[in-house]
Amino acid sequence: MQIGWHMPSKFKNIAFHTKETSSEFGRRIIRHEFPFQDQPFNEDLGRKTRVYNVSAYVIGRNWEEDRDSLIRACEDSKAGTLEHPDFGAVKVYCEAISVTESKVASARRADFEFTFVEAGAGIAPAIKINTIASLFSKIERGMIEATSVFKKVYNIAQHPEFLIPSMVTTIMNSIDTIKVTVSPSIRKKSDDLMKVDVRDTDALGTALYELFTDDTDDLTLAKIFYAVELMPLDTTTPDRLAESTNQNILVEHLKNMSLLCAVRQTAATEFDSYEQAIKGSDKILILFEEQNYEDKAELTDVRTAFIQDINARAPDLSRLVKKKISIPRPALVVAYDVYEDANRADEIVKRNHIANPVYVGGSIDLELLSD
Numbered sequence: 056m057q058i059g060w061h062m063p064s065k066f067k068n069i070a071f072h073t074k075e076t077s078s079e080f081g082r083r084i085i086r087h088e089f090p091f092q093d094q095p096f097n098e099d100l101g102r103k104t105r106v107y108n109v110s111a112y113v114i115g116r117n118w119e120e121d122r123d124s125l126i127r128a129c130e131d132s133k134a135g136t137l138e139h140p141d142f143g144a145v146k147v148y149c150e151a152i153s154v155t156e157s158k159v160a161s162a163r164r165a166d167f168e169f170t171f172v173e174a175g176a177g178i179a180p181a182i183k184i185n186t187i188a189s190l191f192s193k194i195e196r197g198m199i200e201a202t203s204v205f206k207k208v209y210n211i212a213q214h215p216e217f218l219i220p221s222m223v224t225t226i227m228n229s230i231d232t233i234k235v236t237v238s239p240s241i242r243k244k245s246d247d248l249m250k251v252d253v254r255d256t257d258a259l260g261t262a263l264y265e266l267f268t269d270d271t272d273d274l275t276l277a278k279i280f281y282a283v284e285l286m287p288l289d290t291t292t293p294d295r296l297a298e299s300t301n302q303n304i305l306v307e308h309l310k311n312m313s314l315l316c317a318v319r320q321t322a323a324t325e326f327d328s329y330e331q332a333i334k335g336s337d338k339i340l341i342l343f344e345e346q347n348y349e350d351k352a353e354l355t356d357v358r359t360a361f362i363q364d365i366n367a368r369a370p371d372l373s374r375l376v377k378k379k380i381s382i383p384r385p386a387l388v389v390a391y392d393v394y395e396d397a398n399r400a401d402e403i404v405k406r407n408h409i410a411n412p413v414y415v416g417g418s419i420d421l422e423l424l425s426d
Contacts, residue, residue: 064111066149067128067135069121071111071167076141079106087188089195091268098188106150107142107171114164122154122165134174147171186364190322193360194315198268200353201315205308206260211253211301218298221286222253225305232282238272267312273320280313280342307346311354314342318361328424332369336361373424380416389415393423 064073083100113121128135129149137147151170211218230245244266251262267276285306288299321339326332339361348354380389386400386409393403404412407421415421 064109064140065136065138066125066147066169066171067131069124069128071113071121071125073109073111073139073141074166075110076139077108078142079103079108087192090199091265092195096188096191098185104175105173107137107139107145107147107169107173109139109169109171110167111169112164112166116163118163118165122156125167126152126154129169134177137171145171146174148174184363184367186360186367187322190357190360190364191319193357194319194322195268197315197353197357198264198312201308201311201351202260202264204353205263205304206256209256209260209301209304209308211297212256214294214297218294218301219253221288221298221302222305224286225283225302225309226253229279229283229309232278233272233275236272236275238269238275241266241269241272241275244269263308263312267316270316270319270323273316273323277313277317277320280310280317283309283313310346311351314339314346314354315357317342318357322361322364326368326372328375329369329372330375332365332372336365336369373426376423376425377420378423379420383414383416386412386415389421394426 063070065071081103083103085098085100087096087098089096113125115121129152134146134148136144138144148171149169150172151168153168155166157164157166211222226248230249233241233245236242244262248262248266251258253259269276283306285303288295288302290296290299318339321335324335326335340358343354343358346354348358378393386404387397390400390403391397393399400412403409403415403421403423406423407415407419409415
């Protein structure tokens with residue numbers, strides 16, 4: 056923006072004339088891009104520091120004194136006030152200054168390029184780890200590691216074709232669980248999975264990875280954990296033993312990937328109470344125990360990150376309390392009495408499974424959030 060000489064500015068009460076200004080604003084966005092994922096995960100770390108760039112000059116009989124005063128002001132360690140017709144009065148630091156002087160005897164002028172940055176609060180923020188972002192990253196890495204392990208140990212290519220049906224049946228039992236999904240992409244990927252030759256370890260591992268990394272319906276994918284089971288197989292011959300071994304590998308892999316989906320679904324849940332968060336986390340931790348997580352590197356780090364996330368989020372949530380409403384009254388009245396907010400009547404009705412919102416209380420204790 057062009058500014059005329061008749062509109063002077065000041066920094067730390069030292070005057071100068073402005074020729075042109077520019078400013079920088081925005082957000083601090085960190086892009087996370089994962090293998091085989093078309094959509095990035097963008098992490099917003101807050102507003103960027105505001106930057107004010109000023110092209111200026113001093114001129115006249117005292118130009119050298121004014122030049123030196125501005126240089127000293129910029130080199131001073133303290134923040135100062137920038138008074139400018141474009142920016143108003145803002146507290147800033149002078150991050151950089153460049154000076155150009157004319158050597159023509161009659162010029163009596165020095166030109167400046169200032170970079171000012173907002174001073175901010177001057178208080179270092181408390182360290183707060185983004186536990187959810189860390190957990191999602193660990194889940195993605197866990198799925199990659201689990202897939203890598205599966206591709207290394209699963210192998211029926213060198214065995215007779217009569218081993219194929221049990222592997223196909225194991226996969227079909229899993230697919231049956233997700234037929235009810237509302238996600239078109241998961242339906243398509245499950246269809247693609249059924250077309251894969253189960254003897255092709257790489258293709259099977261990749262198809263399963265594509266299915267489980269689809270986060271459009273984690274709740275349904277998590278149900279595979281309970282649906283897939285080992286079938287009793289004969290192990291009296293080497294080939295039948297290989298069939299049993301590989302079926303066990305396949306089932307374990309399906310359960311591991313399904314468990315990671317369950318963790319991802321829980322991580323994405325916005326709990327409304329401390330008790331709900333703890334109850335949800337306890338269910339997940341039981342699944343980790345069932346999968347003997349301590350023996351699986353792909354699960355250990357995820358479990359640790361999951362506990363860190365729950366411990367970070369849960370303490371700030373409202374607690375559930377019991378309240379006796381002796382005289383039945385409408386939910387609107389109860390909401391206003393408890394929260395001074397009648398708009399929370401539906402929350403009370405839903406949480407306590409009340410059939411008639413006009414009749415709340417009486418013989419039962421209401422379950423309410425503490426705030």
